[in-house]
Amino acid sequence: MRSVLLIDLARTSAAIAADSARLAKIRHLAELLSRVEPGEAEIAIAYLAGELPQRQIGVGWRTLQDLPDPRQIATATLTEVDQLLSRIKAQSGPGSQAARKDLVHQLFRSLTRQEQSFLLRLLGGELRQGALNGVMIEAVAKAAGTPTAEVRRALTLRGWLPAVGAAALTGGVESLRSFHLEVGRPVSPMLAQSAPNVRAALEKLGGTAALEWKLDGIRVQAHRSGAEVKVFTRTLDDITTQVPELVEAVLALPVDDIVLDGEVIALRPDGRPEPFQVTASRVASKIDVARLRETTPLSVFFFDALRIGGEDLLDLPDSKRHAALERAVPAELLTPRLLTSDAEEGMSFFADVLRHGHEGVVAKSPDATYAAGRRGAGWIKVKPRHTLDLVVLAAEWGHGRRQGKLSNLHLGARDPESGDFVMLGKTFKGLTDELLAWQTERFLALAEGPSDEWVVRVRPEMVVEVAFDGVQRSPRYPGGMALRFARVLRYRPDKRAEDADTVDSVRELLL
Template sequence: MRIIEVARTSAAVAETSGRKAKVAALAACLGRAGAREAPIVVAYLSGELPQRQIGVGYAALRDVPPPADVPALTVAEVDAAFTEIGAVSGKGSVARRRELVAGLLARATRAEQDFLIRLLAGELRQGALDGLMVEAIAAAAGVPAADVRRAFMLRGSLGPVATAALADGADGLRAFTLEVGRPVKPMLAAAAPSIDEAFGKLDGEAAVEWKLDGVRAQVHVSGGDVRVFTRTLDEITERLPEVVAAVRELPVRDAVLDGELIALRPDGRPHPFQVTGARTATRTAKDADPVPLTLYLFDVLHLDGADLLDAPGADRNAALARIVPDHLRMPRLVTADPAAAKAMFDEAVARGHEGVVVKSLDTPYTAGRRGAGWIKVKPRHTLDLVVLAVEWGHGRRSGLLSNLHLGARDAESGGFVMLGKTFKGLTDELLAWQTRTLRELAVREDDWTVHVRPELVVEIAFDGVQHSTRYPGGIALRFARVLRYRPDKSAAEADTIDTVRAVAPVMD
């Protein structure tokens, strides 16, 4: 398959706002690609590289050679070139990577150059997010979208799922099963502004669990082997010897457990999130006195040979209670009384935690999706937004990137809707960190503003939402302030513009 076909599909998807039209264009391209090249095409149309990072920054894309006259580059040739570029290391590697990039671009037409440059720069925002790509794979292969979605949940990557679907249809998708040792995409929670509203979305009794300001942990147990993964499916086992030791005490042979890691003070109150984040980000636990992490488990996906993904939440919790002692389980209350749930909420907040998660007792474990089965309630309005650009500071902040441009995801178009700017809540440490980090994500800049790849997620507190003619979404956040950065979240997991409107009513 030629890369021009992918480039044209990308442009067509970007130019249409209709979900069905986007899916149709993506499906047609995948159908032409076939099973062998499907993983590469899926990645490119999702704005990603199969190799993930190949060491090409914005500087390497500034000097573009004259374009070719006729499109001849194939998908396989581009993929091989990216692999070669990513393998370059050692002295002179920067110059060599630029040479290889220039050589690739010299073989591309103007349209292909534009596509490849935006792909490498992380600016391919045509809207082919996971949800649309799942539907496109289903349409191209003639299989139910639910089957593709489940396979994606279990495999954690759409490329292999596309290959299986296009090659073997539904039978190929059924081959994806939960494997102990291979992390699955975690189930996510929707948001509600109050306990009453959360209970209003569920029917009858529900479980109310503390919501911690920690790091999500998926724990896989196989015999005496314990492995720990983050919500981004990265393994952090070697950093957590105390967690591994605690899990080895459980009376299980094989299990997949879901929970949260958090650093607690001696009085039981949580350390700031930065302490937990720094502890899980440490490559080894060789510090003289590392801050210990406490593991709270709240779900089980597999237990001693039995998959529990499709079991009701109440049954999964009963299985968890059989093998996990109280001190390792998330505090939980099952009730139909919103007042009792509010008391649980107040206790969690009083102990320094974020709030609670209200969970249906009937819902299966729908990994990788924000469904109505789990609903988080916090005492303040917070959103996970994406940094779109940042302005240079002045006065005491001269020389530092300060004022953040904040965007919510547009689930329909796949782009981002700007909701305002803020420089509030930034400590000196955060200012220094974001200046370094955002410069690395820069795609273009002028004397005042640095525009960045939309990859960095930041948690924002705000007092409300108001109408605005200044921003394209017609709304803006009131008194937005930075709480923390969320390197554990991808931009695809940021809150949507619809969530913004649902969490906080728009005020005049």
């Protein structure tokens, strides 16, 4: 088996981008992965998913200007490219910027025009071709001859698809089953579907559910091994140093081998939540955390346990996981919860949550296992108004008092079949002057063609939470439906595009 060349990935990427059918994307990916050498499998999967094994290599757009002419014949292997990228990342100290640029030119000098284009988009974060995790999972399973469920299970525990895919391709099911939850390595969080009210949520879950307060905070995953604690966000970023209150709370627990799922939130003296932006700003800040802790303290609430006392709990039903959580965590650190099959009781609980200033409830099936990284059918969120997390696909230049600002947003939901985004409508409502200025600068940085004098198309990365009055059928948009009276509530920097609501969940709200 010969080494796979970068040109093989570039051609596969082009084929995936040109083919909108999910099964066709899977077929293209599986064909390539089936002939990747074991040592290059992780690289290939990472590149095709739009990632680098090195994560960041310190190369900005300025370094990628004035690149050398391409060569005519493709010879660069994935290993050679990966090694050069690692060398680029390793440069530090005086003269590192010049050394990094020299290595970048050395790399691009060895590539054909198609390879250069592929690598430029990869380094620039612009490699979007519908090869999202769901498609890649199925492609890995097909190429490795393993059940898709085994790949998903391993991904739940390892958290990074390139490593899981490489294991599947080299060792099949046996290698996939060798993955275990590792304390200190974050797991992709389970996500919730939506329902219009508590009664509908109970019906979806078979009549009985545990209702929990839905806090308007930052999702966190806390890992403790002995005296060491690590805290991760829903996007798996390490924020340990930014949340000392949470670290202290976990260290005070009687169990020293534990992984918990929860939220941190800034509360006012009366116990009501601060605006989401206050919590988000506090958690994001890495400077003068001690002072911020005094002025904007964080509270922590846990609602699930993935591991306690060295025992993995992901495969247990929610009722047993929560019972274990209650034994390990004091009541004041637990998210308020009600187990009920009575819709009236559930709606009273929901109303009490709103009186306390929080978002709504999450209804959970007592039998649901932890579906990491997915919107499992076992969790359903209910809010007092229709809201969706959508992706901004483009923005239109404003006029009048919004002249010179990008204003009207084109909103899209994720299509789980193709991995693309389906436009559901536009909105310019809910945008303050401050938000208009911020999004104009941000969207211009994310701009990608084709654009015109009225519309700037952007890379689909920014998630925005919108409220709306309903969903109606509409021939104007590709999905055949449109949002009624959509308005922006806030941007969600804590969410990725792949976390956005799906077309299927929107379709359930059709009038």
